[in-house]
Amino acid sequence: MSSDPTLEQIAKGNGLALCAAGPWTARFAPELEQIVSAAERLTGSRPNIFIDVSQVSKLDTFGAWLIERLRRSLTEGGVEARIAGLSADYSTLVEEVRRVKASPAADLTNVTISGILEQIGRTMAGVGGTLVSLVDMLGAVLAASGRVLRHPRTFRLTSTVHHLEQVCWRAVPIVVLITFLIGCIISQQGIFHFRKFGADIFVVDMLGVLVLREIGVLLVAIMVAGRSGSAYTAELGSMKMREEIDALRTMGFDPIEVLVLPRMLALVLALPILAFLGAMAALYGGGLVAWLYGGVDPEAFLLRLRDAISIDHFTVGLIKAPVMAAVIGIVACVEGLAVQGSAESLGRHTTASVVKGIFFVIVMDGVFAIFFASIGM
């Protein structure tokens, strides 16, 4: 028994015998394929060809199929080809592969100009679809809140508290740490540049307005979109994949009421709290740097802060928070419920949830800026 598969050609009168020997198995598939495609070129050289497989030591689907493929292509070439010497053990296997209909391979999609244009068109149409589904979800959530207000017993308090813990309480350390660092950086940069024209103290004005109006809430909203928006999408998406949401529906529960509303409410409550904590941490960090690096002592910092900012700055920041939370929550839930059966789809929608969440947060921030400017706040 040889260790490598072979196919020997032996002339017999006006015919030809191809003697296969050795192991014709998956392990040797690359070699076997070359041997067989070489033998396929024998087409037309002889009127009849025997494929003798009596010396084959081991045969599996790969070997059996390649022998069958050789027989087929020889027959197609007008040669009378037969398989001989098949042992009883292997004949069932060869019969099995004989039933295989060779079908054309899957066609690969070609990249063409029209294909690219079509893709762009579909994407643009998809943008409209996204907006519609967001409004749809907003409506569904409002309708569900209305029902819950009329029947407060159906409100899922436990679930809401659980989500509040996840998105608010557990987010506090990271939110406080990051906003603290950002406050330090703003303060340091401000002092570094303002000092050139002796305006060190104005860093307090900049820090106060920036943190309370914009950075505090925006930064926290972006962090929440990345942290909790993605979690919501992944949770709802995997529930969708395992038909859990269908199960809820068949039991007479409204998935919006059971799954979406508690999550939305938790987020709407959490974001103002986190934004407030974030703003305080940023002011604290900024004050610390102003004192240690800029020589503005805490008392002077607080006095200046009191003069520089009004309660309006603070309100403007906090008014935005729940709206941004609602936007993040709606985007996350829409994406979660749009997940299809595959793991890839879950990944795609989770990415989309975070990207769209952050995008809409920034758009909302812009809209608010115009609004507050026009009402003079």
Place this chain on the structure above:
Amino acid sequence: MVGQTQAQAQVPLQIPAQDAIIRVRDISVQFGKTKVLDGLDLDVKRGEILGFVGPSGAGKSVLTRTIIGLVPKVSGRIEVFGVDLDAASNSERRAVERRWGILFQQGALFSSLTVRQNIQFPVREYLDVTQRLLDEITIAKLGMVGLLPEVADRFPSELSGGMIKRVALARALALDPELVFLDEPTSGLDPIGAGDFDELVRTLQRTLGLTVFMVTHDLDSLYTACDRIAVLGNGKVIAAGSMADMQASQHPWLRAYFHGKRARAVMA
């Protein structure tokens, strides 16, 4: 417990070393404080279909997963194809893994790949063959498990439960393994589908010379497909042998299982 010791005494578990494709000796598996497998011995003969039964939660799937190396064991020895899996180097282990195929309970198809890509995935990894041969082998494997070539370009989420099992079996068979592990292959199939599946496993075992290790709850499968049956209880193999041996056993669980209402219906 008297019944158990009797059953153990009357069952010859050991078979000659050269015939055994899997040899499990004295393995124990523990999750926290609960002992799931406790000094279990088991041999699987080359070329047989071994049906593995036992009450739910007895550790049938755990044993399968321990043999294939997904669950760590506390003690014991596992030899597959004569290779001690603990002592094996990485490349030896990979060589063993190439010679077995596994059908998971839920199919475990890759959800983001089509049926064709699922079946070709292991082949592409191990063999350097042309796309043409890959496609032809895929169609051949699909045919073997009783599916039409049209299924090849569908995604797993577009398949029925029975089709998922068949595709998963085709993937397990992709590299022409000598040994396949089937974890509850007929669960979730209708009786006719389950019967077809048993028939399929038998046919494949004959044509490909497979050894099959099948965890099952299905009495029909045990009657029609299996050569030998092993029963798991209290973390050990409490009985192993032919169907007749099982029916003759006096062990209370075996009596309940093989002489229950459902068993009588199957035998009738």
